[in-house]
Amino acid sequence: MTIEDIIRYSAAAAETTSTALSWWTHAMIAFPEIQRRAQAELDAVVGRDRLPTFADAPRLPYVRAIIEEVLRLRPAVPLAVPHAAIEDDWYEGMFIPKGTVCIPNIWHCNRDRTVFGEDADEFRPDRYIDEHGELSSGSVKGVQAGHMTFGFGRRVCVGNNLASNTLFISTACILWAAKIEGTQDENGKEVQLDMEAFVDTGLIM
Secondary structure (H helix, E strand, O other): OOHHHHHHHHHHHHHHHHHHHHHHHHHHHHOHHHHHHHHHHHHHHOOOOOOOOHHHHHHOHHHHHHHHHHHHHOOOOOEOOOEEOOOOEEEOOEEEOOOOEEOOEHHHHHOOHHHHOOOOOOOOHHHHEOOOOOEOOOOEOOEOOOOOOOOOHHHOOOOHHHHHHHHHHHHHHHHHHOOOOOOEOOOOOEOOOOOOOOOOOOOOO
16 A cells, blocks of 8 residues: 555545534434433443543444444435446346446435335434344344445445444544533524534535
8 A cells, every 4th residue: 555545545534534423413413312322321331430442332332323323324425436337237127338337326225215114314323223232233124234335345445444433432432521512592492403404524426
């Protein structure tokens, strides 16, 4: 790997991870009950005498489920990197000639109702929690990583573990240390946030 590769990957990771953190913060304000549940889990597992560490991750399934749901619902790269077919192919009755540029629609894949249910457009971290209260080990209805945000196949994002670990330790420490609240209107009422509203972050492909 060259220094140019390192710089390119670091820039990509910084943008996408910061986008995920922006949407995570948005979700914590929009769904205070989810924030409180995650903080209760942190209080029970970590306590108030130290910060969370990576060693705590296996015992913080709900904190991790929130991250997975943010990545699913608001992918930083809604349309994945374009690829060209190297040979003629057929997919579900559709002919794809050699050289055709294919652009995976990650946004649609992550909101597929046949995979994620009729509530696919809703922010619900519990979809990643199994009947034992643990993080789903490997799939949501057959989707290997629980979502398509990091891509798939040979071209899956090489930084997916770095991103997941960065998001875990960042969000766990923030929730451990602070209560996240939104702004208030002129009457002192908290302004309600819409998870479907436009936020100027992410990569445009």
